[in-house]
Structure formats: C-alpha cells, structure tokens
Amino acid sequence: MHENAIELRNVTKRFGEVTANDHVSLTLRRGEILSILGENGSGKTTLMNMLSGIYFPDEGEIFVNGRKVTIRSPHDAFELGIGMIHQHFKLISILTAAQNIILGQKGPAKLDMRQITGDINALTSRYGFDLDPNKKIYDMSVSEKQTVEIVKVIYRGADILILDEPTAVLTPQEIEKLFYVLRRMREDGKSVIIITHKLNEVMEISDRVAVLRKGQYIGTVETKDTTEEKLTEMMVGEHITLDIQRADPASTHRCLEMRGVTVRNREGFKVLDDISFIARTGEILGIAGISGSGQKELLESIAGLQHVESGQILYDAPSGAVEELTQKTPKQIYDMRIRLSFVPEDRLGMGLVGSMDLTGNMMVRSYKQGRGFFADRKQPEKLATEIVDKLEVATPSVHTPVRNLSGGNVQKVLVGREIASAPRVLMVAYPVRGLDINSAFAIYRLLNQQKEQGAAVLCVGEDLDVLIQLCDRILVLSEGRVAGIVDARTTTKEELGYMMTSGHVAAGRVVNSAQAGQAASGSSPSDEAQSESGKEAR
Amino acid sequence: MAAKRTKRVIHMVKRGNMTKFTAILVRILAVILAMIVCGFVVVGVTGDNPVGVYRGIWDGAFGTGQRGWVTVRETVTLLLIAVGLVPAFKMRYWNLGAEGQILMGGLVSAAVLLYLGPIFEDWLLILIMLAASMAAGLLWGLLPAVFKAYFNTNETLFTLMMNYVAMQIVTFFVILWESPKGSNHVGIINAAHNEGWFPQILGQPYLLDIIIVAVVMALVFIYMTRTKQGYELTVVGESVNTARYAGINVRAVIIRTVLLSSAICGLAGAMIVGGASHTISTSTAGGRGFTAIIVAWMSQFSPVAMIAVSLMLSFMDQGAVQTASQFGLNENVSDIITGILLFFLIGCEFFVRYRLEVTTVEIEDGKERA
Numbered sequence: 001m002h003e004n005a006i007e008l009r010n011v012t013k014r015f016g017e018v019t020a021n022d023h024v025s026l027t028l029r030r031g032e033i034l035s036i037l038g039e040n041g042s043g044k045t046t047l048m049n050m051l052s053g054i055y056f057p058d059e060g061e062i063f064v065n066g067r068k069v070t071i072r073s074p075h076d077a078f079e080l081g082i083g084m085i086h087q088h089f090k091l092i093s094i095l096t097a098a099q100n101i102i103l104g105q106k107g108p109a110k111l112d113m114r115q116i117t118g119d120i121n122a123l124t125s126r127y128g129f130d131l132d133p134n135k136k137i138y139d140m141s142v143s144e145k146q147t148v149e150i151v152k153v154i155y156r157g158a159d160i161l162i163l164d165e166p167t168a169v170l171t172p173q174e175i176e177k178l179f180y181v182l183r184r185m186r187e188d189g190k191s192v193i194i195i196t197h198k199l200n201e202v203m204e205i206s207d208r209v210a211v212l213r214k215g216q217y218i219g220t221v222e223t224k225d226t227t228e229e230k231l232t233e234m235m236v237g238e239h240i241t242l243d244i245q246r247a248d249p250a251s252t253h254r255c256l257e258m259r260g261v262t263v264r265n266r267e268g269f270k271v272l273d274d275i276s277f278i279a280r281t282g283e284i285l286g287i288a289g290i291s292g293s294g295q296k297e298l299l300e301s302i303a304g305l306q307h308v309e310s311g312q313i314l315y316d317a318p319s320g321a322v323e324e325l326t327q328k329t330p331k332q333i334y335d336m337r338i339r340l341s342f343v344p345e346d347r348l349g350m351g352l353v354g355s356m357d358l359t360g361n362m363m364v365r366s367y368k369q370g371r372g373f374f375a376d377r378k379q380p381e382k383l384a385t386e387i388v389d390k391l392e393v394a395t396p397s398v399h400t401p402v403r404n405l406s407g408g409n410v411q412k413v414l415v416g417r418e419i420a421s422a423p424r425v426l427m428v429a430y431p432v433r434g435l436d437i438n439s440a441f442a443i444y445r446l447l448n449q450q451k452e453q454g455a456a457v458l459c460v461g462e463d464l465d466v467l468i469q470l471c472d473r474i475l476v477l478s479e480g481r482v483a484g485i486v487d488a489r490t491t492t493k494e495e496l497g498y499m500m501t502s503g504h505v506a507a508g509r510v511v512n513s514a515q516a517g518q519a520a521s522g523s524s525p526s527d528e529a530q531s532e533s534g535k536e537a538r
Numbered sequence: 539m540a541a542k543r544t545k546r547v548i549h550m551v552k553r554g555n556m557t558k559f560t561a562i563l564v565r566i567l568a569v570i571l572a573m574i575v576c577g578f579v580v581v582g583v584t585g586d587n588p589v590g591v592y593r594g595i596w597d598g599a600f601g602t603g604q605r606g607w608v609t610v611r612e613t614v615t616l617l618l619i620a621v622g623l624v625p626a627f628k629m630r631y632w633n634l635g636a637e638g639q640i641l642m643g644g645l646v647s648a649a650v651l652l653y654l655g656p657i658f659e660d661w662l663l664i665l666i667m668l669a670a671s672m673a674a675g676l677l678w679g680l681l682p683a684v685f686k687a688y689f690n691t692n693e694t695l696f697t698l699m700m701n702y703v704a705m706q707i708v709t710f711f712v713i714l715w716e717s718p719k720g721s722n723h724v725g726i727i728n729a730a731h732n733e734g735w736f737p738q739i740l741g742q743p744y745l746l747d748i749i750i751v752a753v754v755m756a757l758v759f760i761y762m763t764r765t766k767q768g769y770e771l772t773v774v775g776e777s778v779n780t781a782r783y784a785g786i787n788v789r790a791v792i793i794r795t796v797l798l799s800s801a802i803c804g805l806a807g808a809m810i811v812g813g814a815s816h817t818i819s820t821s822t823a824g825g826r827g828f829t830a831i832i833v834a835w836m837s838q839f840s841p842v843a844m845i846a847v848s849l850m851l852s853f854m855d856q857g858a859v860q861t862a863s864q865f866g867l868n869e870n871v872s873d874i875i876t877g878i879l880l881f882f883l884i885g886c887e888f889f890v891r892y893r894l895e896v897t898t899v900e901i902e903d904g905k906e907r908a
Binding site (some may be wrong): 014016056058072303305329330331333334342344346348349350351352353354355356360363364365367368373374375 | 547549551553764765766767768769770772773776777779780782783784785786787895897
C-alpha cells in the first residue's frame with residue numbers, strides 16, 4: 001500500500017471569473033485524520049467535491065493510492081473507496097437506516113434484510129457507532145442521521161472518508177461521540193478528511209491541518225506543532241486577537257417579556273411550549289439549543305410572524321407603558337412605532353430580496369414612509385451608501401443585487417439596515433453563520449455597541465464558545481421548552497450541552513439551581529424576573 | 539505499459555460575465571443560424587427556393603402600406619397583452635388565463651357596440667367600451683386571485699380552466715347574437731355606420747391602438763419601478779416570507795396585482811373587437827394570450843426587448859398568410875419557421891451563460907486515466 005491515500009497536484013477549479021481552487025496541492029496519508037481549515041469561501045468544499053466526483057477539475061492531477069485517476073462521477077469516487085458525508089444529508093426519511101444504507105447498491109434480486117442488518121450491526125459495533133438499523137429516518141435526531149450517512153459510506157467499502165462540517169449541527173456531547181468513532185476508524189487504517197472552521201475541534205481531532213485561504217493552498221502543519229493563534233494567522237493572513245470585549249450590563253430594566261407562550265406548527269406539533277422569559281435593556285440574552293428546538297419560532301413570534309396559540313408577549317415602552325405584542329402583525333408593530341429589529345436566520349429567504357440591489361433592500365423597512373403613491377428611493381440609497389462605507393461592505397456599487405454578494409457582505413447589509421433604526425429590541429439569529437473571522441468580529445462589536453446604547457439584544461447562536469463570551473445571560477431551549485437560563489459568565493459549554501439535550505439544568509449546579517426549578521415548572525425564568533414582574537402592577 | 543488510447547469528454551463550464559455587446563452578437567448569430575436551418579427545412583420539405591419563401595414572408599408583413607399597418611396593429615396588440623402579464627409574472631403568479639380575459643373583454647366590447655352603438659356618440663362609446671372591457675377582464679381574473687390569496691391554490695390550472703369557461707360563454711352569445719340567423723357568426727357589428735369603431739387619427743387607421751398601448755406600457759413600467767405598490771409586488775414575488783417580514787399584506791397585494799394584470803388583458807379584447815375585427819367569436823383571442831407569455835419571458839420584462847419580440851412574432855405570423863397563397867403551402871410553414879427561430883433564440887441563452895470544454899482522457903486497460 002502506498003503511504004499517501006490521496007495526493008492532489010495543482011488542482012484548479014474555476015466558476016466563471018471566480019477561481020475557487022487555485023493550483024492546490026495536498027496529501028492525505030493513510031491512517032490519519034486531516035483537517036481542512038479555511039474561512040467560508042476559501043474553497044474547501046469545492047476541493048472535496050472534486051474528490052467525490054461532483055465537480056471535475058479544470059486543471060491538475062489526482063492520485064489515489066499512488067495511482068493517477070480521473071474522477072468523473074460519484075460512482076467513480078466510490079470505486080476508488082472515497083466516500084463523502086455532505087453537510088446536507090441525502091437520506092430518504094420514510095425508509096429505515098438499513099434501507100437507506102443499501103439504497104443504490106447492486107445485489108441479488110432477493111433482498112435478505114436480516115443478513116444486511118447483521119452486517120451493519122457488525123460494522124457499528126466495530127467502530128463504536130450507536131445505531132439501530134431498523135429505525136426510520138424521520139424518527140431520528142440530526143446526530144443519528146449523520147451516523148447513518150457515515151455507516152452508509154463505510155458499508156459500501158470506503159476507506160477514505162470526507163466529512164463536510166460534520167460538527168455544525170451537533171451538541172458538544174455528540175461531537176465527542178463522533179470524534180471517538182473517527183479515532184476508531186483511524187486505528188483501523190482508514191483515512192479521514194474533516195472540513196471545518198472551528199479551531200478547537202481542529203486541535204482536538206486532527207493529526208495534521210491543511211489551510212486554504214481564498215482558493216489558495218497555504219500549507220499543511222502537524223497539529224502538535226501549532227496553536228490556534230498560528231492557525232488563525234494562516235487562515236486569515238494576518239494576526240488578529242480572538243477576544244470579544246464584553247462590557248458589564250448597565251441600566252438594565254425589563255424591555256420584553258414572554259409569558260407562557262405556546263406556538264404550534266402546521267402539523268399541530270408544539271414548537272414553543274410554555275415559554276417565559278424577560279429580556280432587559282442593555283444586555284445580550286443568548287439563546288442556545290440544538291437546531292430546530294424553537295429558536296426560529298421564538299424570534300418570529302416576537303416579530304409578529306408566528307401565530308401565538310396562548311400566552312402573552314409584552315413590551316415595555318420607554319414611556320413606561322406596557323404594550324401587548326401578542327398577535328400583532330409586523331405592520332401593526334411598525335405602526336405602534338416600536339423600534340424592533342430582526343435579523344432572521346434565512347437572510348435571502350426572509351429579510352432580504354436577493355434580486356434587488358442594496359437600495360431596494362433598504363426599502364424593505366422604509367418604503368412605506370411618506371404619504372404618496374410613489375416610493376422614495378433617495379433616502380434608502382443614502383442609507384445603503386452609508387452602510388457600505390461604515391461596515392466596509394465589499395460590493396461594486398449600491399446597485400448590485402445582494403444575491404451577487406458573498407455571505408458576509410449580505411449579512412453586513414442586513415445587520416446594517418436593522419441597526420440603522422436605533423432599535424430598542426434587536427433580535428439576531430445566527431448572526432455570524434458563513435462569515436469570515438474578521439466579519440464575525442465586526443458583527444460582535446456591533447451587537448455589543450447596540451447593547452451599550454441600551455438595546456435589548458436577543459442573539460440565537462450555535463457556537464457555544466461564542467455565546468459564553470458574548471452574552472450576559474443564556475437561555476437554553478430544548479424541544480420547544482425553556483431548559484433554563486444561566487449566567488454566561490459562570491456557565492460552561494458542558495453545562496449548556498447538558499441542558500440542550502436533557503431539557504433541564506444539571507443537578508448539583510449551585511449557582512443557578514434556584515432558577516432551574518422555576519424554569520422547569522414554567523414560571524418566570526429567573527428569580528430576579530420573578531420579583532420584577534411581581535412588583536409590576538399590570 | 540499497455541497501449542494507450544484517448545477519449546474526449548465534454549464538460550459544462552460556467553462563463554464569467556459576458557459583455558452586453560457579445561451577448562447581443564450571440565443572439566444575432568442565433569437568428570442567422572436559425573434562418574439557415576429553416577432554409578434547409580423549407581427546401582427539404584417543399585423543394586421551394588428558401589430565399590423566395592423569405593421574400594414572401596417579408597412581402598406579407600410589409601409588402602404594402604396596408605399590410606404594414608396590420609403588422610403594426612398585431613404587434614401592439616400582442617405587446618399590450620405581454621405588458622399586462624408583466625406585473626403578475628413579476629409576482630411569480632403564472633397567469634395563463636390571458637386568453638380568457640381577452641375573450642371576456644372582447645365579449646363586453648361587442649355587447650357595448652351592439653346595444654349602446656345607436657345611443658351614444660362615438661367617442662363616449664369607445665370610452666365605455668375600454669372601461670367595460672377592463673372591468674370584464676378584471677372580473678375574470680378575480681376568482682383565481684382570491685383562491686390563490688386565501689387558499690394558495692395553483693393558479694396555472696385555475697386560470698387555464700377559466701379560458702374554457704370564457705369560450706363557452708362566448709359560444710352562447712354568438713348564437714344569441716348571430717346575424718344572419720343560422721349562420722353561426724355574429725357578423726360585422728355596426729357595418730353600416732361604423733358606430734364605436736376605432737377612428738382614424740391623422741389619416742392612419744391604427745394610430746389609436748399605438749397610443750393606447752404606449753400609454754399603458756409607460757404607466758405599467760412606472761408602476762413597476764417607481765411606486766410603493768410595484769415594490770410590494772416584487773417583494774412578494776421574490777419571497778412571501780420577506781414580504782410578511784416587511785409588513786406587507788400579501789393577500790391584498792396578490793389580489794390587487796392580478797386584477798391589474800387581467801384588466802389590461804381585458805383591454806386588449808376591446809382593441810381587437812373595436813379596433814380590428816368588429817365581431818366576436820371563440821377565436822377572437824386567437825392564442826395571443828399564450829404567445830404573449832413567450833414575449834414577456836423572452837424579453838425578461840425589458841420594454842425594448844418586448845417590442846422587438848412582439849414585432850418578430852407578428853411579422854412571422856403576417857408573413858405566413860402571404861407564403862400560404864404564393865407557394866400553395868399552408869400557414870403552418872410560418873409556425874415551423876417561428877418554432878425553429880425560438881428554439882435557436884432560447885437555446886443560445888445557454889451559450890451566453892456556459893461554455894463547453896473538451897478534455898482528453900487516456901484510456902488504459904478499460905479504465906480511464908487523465
């Protein structure tokens with residue numbers, strides 16, 4: 001066996017004028033875990049898609065086990081023992097795990113499911129997977145689905161595995177489990193490539209790290225010889241400090257309160273179940289949870305985009321009056337002159353209009369202004385120009401459709417517009433998803449600025465390390481319920497992870513144990529909040 | 539080492555932005571290629587000289603002053619319907635019901651001519667006719683719009699079915715109004731004194747058509763690009779969620795936009811009945827409601843391109859009549875030529891966006907290697 005499982009030489013891939021990979025050369029050794037590190041848009045996924053047969057390189061050579069190969073389709077990749085686990089799973093939800101695993105495989109006319117199940121069980125116990133082959137996909141958690149995807153490629157005989165951002169959707173505990181399995185595979189002589197942009201994971205799991213920056217191959221280093229700081233420098237091309245400046249909350253008072261809010265989705269399933277909490281001015285309230293635990297619905301019900309079945313949403317106006325937001329439409333909230341800003345998760349699907357230029361997208365918030373029949377484009381254009389200048393949005397002009405901008409710039413346009421109205425409540429969902437490090441820190445600074453200016457900031461996030469550094473308090477959602485609210489300055493990643501999966505605060509946790517009981521029983525989530533709402537005569 | 543053979547593999551590669559000038563050249567090239575292919579088809583099928591057929595088409599469309607005016611009239615009629623479709627399409631509401639909306643507009647125009655012709659002055663009659671035809675088209679668009687807004691029903695099937703209902707209603711009135719009795723035709727309405735017929739302006743027969751279409755077209759494009767309502771419908775078309783986020787009343791916008799669209803299509807009915815045919819039948823719309831979809835789409839809602847495409851399609855259509863009589867072919871020959879032309883024009887858009895690259899791959903032992 002050749003010592004290199006894969007060798008790429010001068011591989012180049014262009015999409016129109018954009019060069020996604022520019023003469024990239026790298027090697028994957030047999031029996032190692034190689035991290036491919038790079039910011040969004042650095043060409044990691046494109047490079048891997050050429051190995052898995054989805055794209056065909058414009059230039060360059062690929063060697064597998066020392067032999068020069070041409071990979072023209074996913075089928076070719078499989079023949080060479082290369083299996084890729086994509087970010088978006090490709091599973092059929094009404095079939096079982098075993099049925100999905102053998103899907104598309106050649107075999108005898110008569111299916112012997114018992115034999116197949118046996119084979120799968122043998123495989124899972126060998127590597128330490130936790131999987132029931134007879135479970136239907138629609139009954140599975142995200143982590144289980146990912147397990148099916150991994151078992152599927154191994155079952156088909158892959159000995160080179162490529163995982164595209166596998167940890168993005170997992171809790172810290174699930175990530176540990178995944179890493180355990182990956183190490184077992186390494187011991188078994190399989191080679192693994194893991195695409196990621198989370199530095200701590202890179203340090204923990206990989207033997208070597210290959211870094212890409214803007215489509216260029218920067219270099220490969222041994223993990224044991226490097227540090228997170230050095231890797232960041234390779235990735236970004238300059239030295240930057242990874243600290244978020246968090247000020248202590250000042251002049252906090254209640255700004256927004258949810259009382260026992262319940263929301264059902266179209267299928268009648270409770271996506272929010274008896275949610276109660278208070279958001280205060282001058283602080284950032286983080287919202288954590290496994291994806292799909294009700295984060296989206298929580299923000300949308302405040303913004304007037306969800307039908308609230310029961311419960312109340314209350315807003316404390318600066319005048320001291322308490323106004324009810326429950327069942328108000330976005331237009332009614334706008335007409336009440338409540339400065340509520342919302343940066344939704346799906347930027348181009350809600351929040352922005354992809355085919356419109358920057359000016360047109362500023363108008364989403366302002367086009368109603370003025371009495372006339374005609375829409376004013378002058379003010380929005382001015383605002384767009386200001387945002388481009390202030391937030392350093394990379395765009396040819398304010399007349400470029402936002403769809404043509406990169407993810408980070410799209411986000412800057414959206415955040416810029418939303419904070420332009422000097423919001424009193426600022427809600428952001430996954431504000432740095434898809435952003436490079438510099439843009440991400442620019443966004444964190446903006447959020448902190450809004451907090452210091454007295455806004456109540458609600459921030460839904462997925463990176464627990466960041467939430468702990470950025471927020472003042474963190475509300476943890478679990479299956480649509482509040483698992484608890486903890487102080488971000490004293491909590492740990494493990495504690496949050498435990499709450500996300502178990503739905504309650506860990507036993508024996510001293511600092512916030514009193515709050516935990518209340519949260520679980522569905523009353524006001526913090527003792528402070530309790531006394532506050534008790535005092536308030538409504 | 540085993541003997542090597544090579545094999546060519548074709549890949550699709552996305553282009554960088556092509557300059558506007560090159561893109562136009564590609565499209566002109568597509569038209570030339572289409573004409574060459576058409577030539578082969580004409581010679582192959584009929585044995586006639588293709589240059590002669592082309593000359594026949596030109597002659598049919600612009601051979602005389604009268605023919606030229608008819609071609610212009612047909613062009614602006616088609617253009618008006620396409621303009622009507624623009625707001626709905628921009629909102630991603632696929633109005634396939636223009637045909638029915640034109641028919642209903644034409645039907646009430648005929649009714650106005652028949653019943654009010656003897657009563658009112660010509661200018662008032664024409665104004666009533668224009669207003670009534672818009673109201674009729676609007677009503678015909680109302681039902682699918684309400685269902686779309688409140689129940690999110692599929693508008694493509696709904697509007698399509700409304701066309702057949704409109705045809706049946708027209709059939710009913712044709713029998714009611716037939717003249718002479720038993721002929722199954724309505725005949726030319728107000729043939730004796732031309733009450734309510736579109737007048738000649740400055741001695742030109744169809745100048746009024748041109749004025750109406752120019753005004754409507756200008757208004758629609760100002761509406762689309764400058765007004766709050768135009769902004770709202772564009773946002774709804776792009777993403778209903780963004781529209782709700784922006785505080786737009788999505789239902790109201792859907793209904794309002796569809797009504798506007800179908801009213802303009804109804805107006806085309808008045809132009810056909812009052813300005814051209816002066817009669818009504820189930821073929822009054824004559825497929826223009828569908829042809830206009832091609833016009834709107836191919837020009838990607840650009841006003842200048844819409845004029846060009848309308849002109850091209852009307853030109854081919856008018857030319858067909860001439861070739862039919864001159865060469866003893868039937869009118870379908872023009873449909874074939876139009877089809878080939880559209881095939882090349884739509885096909886060339888692929889080459890504006892992508893190019894094909896050929897890579898040579900070495901083959902050895904039945905396995906392929908780069």
